[in-house]
Amino acid sequence: MASSPSIERAVVPRPRETTARKISVFLSQHARVRLAFLLSAPLFWLGLVYIVALVSLLITAFWSVDSFTGEVSTQFTLDNVITVVTGSLYQAVTLRTVGVALLVTIVDIVIALPIAFFMAKVAGPRLQRILVIAVLMPLWASYLVKAYAWRSVLSQGGIFEWLVRPFGGESPGYGLPATIITLAYLWLPYVILPIYAGLERVPNSLLEASSDLGAKTGRTLRTIVLPMLWPAIIAGSIFSFSLSLGDYITVNIVGGANQLLGNLVYTNVGAANNLPLAAAIALIPIGIMIVYLTAARRTGALENL
Amino acid sequence: MHRTTGRSAIFAGLAIASVALLTACGTTSAGGGGGEEATELGDYEGSVSILAWPGYVEDGSNDPTVDWVSAFEDETGCQVTSKTYGTSDEAFTLMKTGDYDVVAASGDASLRLVASGEVAPVNTDLLKNYDGIFDFLKMKSWNSVDGVSYGIPHGYGANLLMYNTDVFTTPPTSWDVVFDKSSEYAGKVTAYDSPIYIADAAVYLMAHNPELGIENPYALDETQLAAAVDLLKAQRANVGEYWSDYLKEIQAFETGDSVVGTTWQVIQNSVTTGNTDVVLPEEGTTGWSDTWMISSQAKSPNCAYAWLDYIASPEANAQATAYFGEAPSSQAACDFRDDCESYHAGDADYASKIWYWSTPIADCLDGRTDVECTDYSAWTTAWSEIKG
Numbered sequence: 001m002a003s004s005p006s007i008e009r010a011v012v013p014r015p016r017e018t019t020a021r022k023i024s025v026f027l028s029q030h031a032r033v034r035l036a037f038l039l040s041a042p043l044f045w046l047g048l049v050y051i052v053a054l055v056s057l058l059i060t061a062f063w064s065v066d067s068f069t070g071e072v073s074t075q076f077t078l079d080n081v082i083t084v085v086t087g088s089l090y091q092a093v094t095l096r097t098v099g100v101a102l103l104v105t106i107v108d109i110v111i112a113l114p115i116a117f118f119m120a121k122v123a124g125p126r127l128q129r130i131l132v133i134a135v136l137m138p139l140w141a142s143y144l145v146k147a148y149a150w151r152s153v154l155s156q157g158g159i160f161e162w163l164v165r166p167f168g169g170e171s172p173g174y175g176l177p178a179t180i181i182t183l184a185y186l187w188l189p190y191v192i193l194p195i196y197a198g199l200e201r202v203p204n205s206l207l208e209a210s211s212d213l214g215a216k217t218g219r220t221l222r223t224i225v226l227p228m229l230w231p232a233i234i235a236g237s238i239f240s241f242s243l244s245l246g247d248y249i250t251v252n253i254v255g256g257a258n259q260l261l262g263n264l265v266y267t268n269v270g271a272a273n274n275l276p277l278a279a280a281i282a283l284i285p286i287g288i289m290i291v292y293l294t295a296a297r298r299t300g301a302l303e304n305l
Numbered sequence: 306m307h308r309t310t311g312r313s314a315i316f317a318g319l320a321i322a323s324v325a326l327l328t329a330c331g332t333t334s335a336g337g338g339g340g341e342e343a344t345e346l347g348d349y350e351g352s353v354s355i356l357a358w359p360g361y362v363e364d365g366s367n368d369p370t371v372d373w374v375s376a377f378e379d380e381t382g383c384q385v386t387s388k389t390y391g392t393s394d395e396a397f398t399l400m401k402t403g404d405y406d407v408v409a410a411s412g413d414a415s416l417r418l419v420a421s422g423e424v425a426p427v428n429t430d431l432l433k434n435y436d437g438i439f440d441f442l443k444m445k446s447w448n449s450v451d452g453v454s455y456g457i458p459h460g461y462g463a464n465l466l467m468y469n470t471d472v473f474t475t476p477p478t479s480w481d482v483v484f485d486k487s488s489e490y491a492g493k494v495t496a497y498d499s500p501i502y503i504a505d506a507a508v509y510l511m512a513h514n515p516e517l518g519i520e521n522p523y524a525l526d527e528t529q530l531a532a533a534v535d536l537l538k539a540q541r542a543n544v545g546e547y548w549s550d551y552l553k554e555i556q557a558f559e560t561g562d563s564v565v566g567t568t569w570q571v572i573q574n575s576v577t578t579g580n581t582d583v584v585l586p587e588e589g590t591t592g593w594s595d596t597w598m599i600s601s602q603a604k605s606p607n608c609a610y611a612w613l614d615y616i617a618s619p620e621a622n623a624q625a626t627a628y629f630g631e632a633p634s635s636q637a638a639c640d641f642r643d644d645c646e647s648y649h650a651g652d653a654d655y656a657s658k659i660w661y662w663s664t665p666i667a668d669c670l671d672g673r674t675d676v677e678c679t680d681y682s683a684w685t686t687a688w689s690e691i692k693g
Contacts, residue, residue, distance in 0.1 A: 065682075071421070089690050155560040173492065174546050174562065253553070256546040259692050272500070272685035273394045 054286075060279035072275060080280035090264070094284055097261045100180055101244035107184040108191040108240045109233060116192050120199035121207075135192050143186065147253045150182040154254060174256035182254050183244050190243070191236035198232025199225070234296050241292060245285045261285055342426035342453075346607050353608035355387040356399055357409035358595070360629040361459070362387040373624045377615045383608035392499075400424070403602040406609040409459055411593045412447030412662040413501055413681075418598060419450050425601040426453045431610055434617040437635040441653050446670060447663050448596040456596035457613045458634045460626035462648065463592035463659045464497065464505065465583040467558065467568035480509045480586045482565050484536055487543040494540065495557060495566030498547035500681065500688035501662055504591050505567060506533040506540075508660055512588040521671035522591065523663040530679045530687060537691045547692070551575075570648055571630025585658060592659035593631075 015021055027034045064077050084090045119131045138146065153159045154171050161171040172178055202225055210220040248262025261284055268278035355362050364385065365372030374385050388405070390396045393414035400408055400423045410418055418424045429435040435443075435457060442448075442458035449455055468477055472490070484506070487494045496502055507522035510532055517529050525533060545563055548554040551572050557563035559578045573583045597616060599609045615621055617634060623641035626633040632650035639645035649655040663670060669678040679687075 089693065092693060151556070152560075155556075156562050157560060257541060257544045257692065259689075264689060267685070267689065272682060273398060274682065274685070 057279050057282060060276050061283055063276040065274050065276055080277045081283070083277070084280045084284065090281065090284070093259060093261055093264060094288075096176070096258070097245060097285075098288065100176060100183070100260065101241050103180050104183045104187065104244045105191075105237045105240045107180065108188055109195075109237060111184070111188060112191040112195050112236060113233075116195040116199050119192075119196050120202075121204070132196075135189050135196075138185075139189055144249070146186060147182055147250050150178070150185065151254050154178050154181070174254050176255065176258055178254040178256070179251045179258065179260075182250050183247060184240075186250065187240040187243050190239035194232045194235040194239070195229065198229045198235075202228050230299070234299065238293070238296065242285075242289055245288060342428045343431060343606060343610065344428065346431055346610055348607060349381050349383050349611060350605035350608050351382060352384045352386065353406050353605045353612055354404060355385060355407045355409075355612065356396060356405040357387060357389060357407075358411075358629070359389040359391075361409050361595075361625055362389075363625070363628060371624075371628055373616075373621045377612065377621070380615070381608065381611045383605065383611055385612070397423075400600065403600065406600055406603040406605050407612055408598050408600065409595050410456075410598055411595050413664050415447050415455065415596050415598065416450070416664045416666065417681075419455055422601055424455055424598040425603070427456050427599055427610075427613065429454050429457065432457055432614045432617065434614050434619075434635070437619070437637050438617065439634060439636070439651055439653075439656075441656050442594060442634055445594070445661070447594060447661055456598035457617050459595040459597055459616065460622070460629065460631040460633055461592060461594035461656070461659070461661065462570060462631035463585060463590050463655075464567050465570060465573070465590065466586050467566060467573055467581055467583045469558065469561065469564035470580050470582055471561075472564045476582065476584055477565070478584065478587050480505070480588050480590075481513075483567070484509050484540055485513075487540050490565050491543040492545045493562065493564040494543045494545060495554060495563040496540065496544055496547050497567050498549040500684040501591070502567070503530070503533050503537065503684050503687060503691075504660065504662070504665075506536045508591060509588055510536065520673075521669075522660050523665045524669040524671040524673065524678050525665065526669070526673075526676045526678055530683065534687050534691055538693075541691055541693065569630065574630060574647070585655065589658040589660065592661055594661040 027037070060072075061080055062076050062078065063072055063074050064079060065072050115131075115135075119128055119135075123131060151174075154174065156171065156173075158171060164170065172181075206224055207220060210224050215223070246262050248260060248266050251258060251260050251263060261281060265278045265281050268274045268281065272278075362374060362385065363371045364374035364387075374387075378384055388399070390399060393411050396408060396410060397414050397417055399405065400418055401421070403423075408418070408424070410424075415424075438458055442461065444452070444454060448458060466477060466480060466483070468482070470476075472493075473482075482490065483494050483496065497505070503525075504522040507519055507525055507529065510517055510529070511519045511522065514532065517532055519525065519529050546553075546557065548557070548563075548566075551569065554563065554566075554568060555572055555575050558572075558576055558581050568583060570583065573581060597613045599606065599613070603609050616625060619633075619635060619637035620641050622633045622635060623638040626638070627642050627644065630648075632648035633639060633642065633645070636651050639650055642650075645651070665679060665681050665684055667677050667680045669676065
């Protein structure tokens with residue numbers, strides 16, 4: 001059987017020249033057009049939702065409003081921004097808001113660290129899954145339901161008072177402490193999850209090696225776990241800090257007579273019908289978040305996310 | 306390099322487009338009068354859209370037993386679509402869209418609606434139920450301008466002083482328990498969370514600081530406003546919380562977190578613990594009197610007139626005002642209600658103690674011309690400062 005192998009050309013039938021085929025050929029030859037089509041939908045969305053919204057906010061802050069007819073006048077003016085920057089009311093409320101947001105963030109991190117550590121390093125796989133579900137469970141309930149639940153917990157003769165009375169304590173009542181407690185509760189899952197994910201990435205072998213080399217628990221945590229966990233903590237803090245910064249519903253429900261930046265924006269949009277001033281006030285949290293994110297970037301936390 | 310310029314071109318394009326867009330839809334010019342009043346009615350258009358406070362336009366979809374819209378639809382063939390609003394300012398903004406034929410406006414919105422030309426004069430001769438309405442509600446500063454009527458009264462109520470009977474063994478007779486004597490109840494005082502509450506302080510000052518010369522709590526000059534603000538700042542130290550959601554106040558009084566403060570009759574009627582009571586203090590008080598108005602851009606003016614007439618008819622008015630918790634606009638409506646007494650309906654003496662919500666404007670409402678009054682935006686700024 002020494003016949004030379006017959007070379008058979010596999011004949012691929014030429015595809016029919018449909019319109020779809022033509023478009024497809026055109027796109028495969030023109031990479032830039034293809035890219036443009038792929039990007040246009042997300043870019044349109046990004047542009048509409050973020051850029052236009054932000055730009056319109058920025059522009060509105062430089063307008064003013066006719067106090068009686070409520071018409072917005074599009075004359076350029078710096079009045080609103082000057083009022084917001086120099087007014088003692090806005091300075092006081094800004095300080096209060098930042099203070100609340102910082103305390104909420106600290107409380108959340110302090111609570112989240114041991115919980116996340118237990119979930120990631122101590123609990124078995126089965127318990128771990130149950131704990132993740134347990135942490136996520138509160139997110140299934142409405143924000144309002146949770147805030148109103150805290151309102152009744154912290155009220156006079158509520159559960160909180162019933163719990164601490166035997167130890168001589170009493171409910172903080174409605175006010176800033178109640179606001180901090182409620183916000184810390186609301187944002188806790190958002191802080192636990194990134195820290196838990198961060199701890200999952202810390203290899204157990206490192207902890208064992210550290211202990212083999214004679215490091216005690218404290219030293220291992222300080223020099224091995226914490227530096228590796230830092231980006232996760234920053235990520236969690238961004239959630240709790242930014243969410244607290246913009247909140248106005250919780251403080252309305254449990255905050256007593258206090259107001260935060262969100263409330264000022266809300267009253268200026270609603271009660272006062274002064275959109276330009278509201279826009280100017282809304283620039284404050286945006287400014288704070290830019291500073292916060294820049295600082296977080298400096299620590300190198302954002303690169304490791 | 307090429308890519309960067311491309312990207313910045315996109316951004317620049319977006320920025321320019323958004324600016325153009327914003328300027329295009331920024332302002333619409335405000336008319337002065339707001340159209341002509343109708344002289345006669347034509348055929349019904351078959352539909353009418355209504356903007357109102359919650360509980361004013363009920364067609365049974367919230368509670369099957371609460372329905373006075375279906376009867377109107379059967380009677381006139383005008384299908385009702387309704388939208389509710391939460392604050393007078395929201396109503397004002399929504400009316401500017403021109404999508405609504407009819408609006409139920411409180412006094413702190415009605416004048417602004419007239420001024421910006423959003424509502425048209427209403428020919429009350431065309432409304433057969435107008436005659437039965439209490440005289441003390443007709444042609445008032447919040448529903449008429451220069452002798453021209455801009456709507457038909459709906460219902461009214463007073464902001465009352467509510468107190469916890471466990472704490473107050475003798476009922477208070479004056480607002481001083483929430484102002485000068487509020488420190489005795491520190492942390493348990495409550496107040497209405499709106500700039501319009503400044504008028505409550507002004508009513509108190511009218512009685513206790515006559516040298517300020519306040520004639521009308523909605524016409525305050527700079528000094529008078531400053532005095533009211535000082536009073537409210539002193540009160541702020543003892544306020545446990547402000548309320549704007551009436552369910553929140555009901556709960557606060559039931560738990561004892563609030564023991565004294567301003568309230569509505571409907572809140573007192575809703576408190577289940579039974580240890581609260583209300584009083585109309587000797588200084589008088591503020592209150593609201595709502596008006597049904599017709600849009601100057603109404604697409605269905607005939608159905609709009611039909612609705613105004615229908616909602617002022619005794620039975621419909623009784624149902625609507627009873628559901629919301631306020632006094633009806635006519636004596637005949639009391640035949641369909643058994644609680645008119647608790648709302649003091651038709652009691653002109655009681656009604657005369659109420660300063661109904663009005664929009665504070667620069668032209669003093671009390672007729673002073675030698676001084677400029679503080680307007681609503683000044684009140685709003687002051688209110689933010691009071692809360693601090």
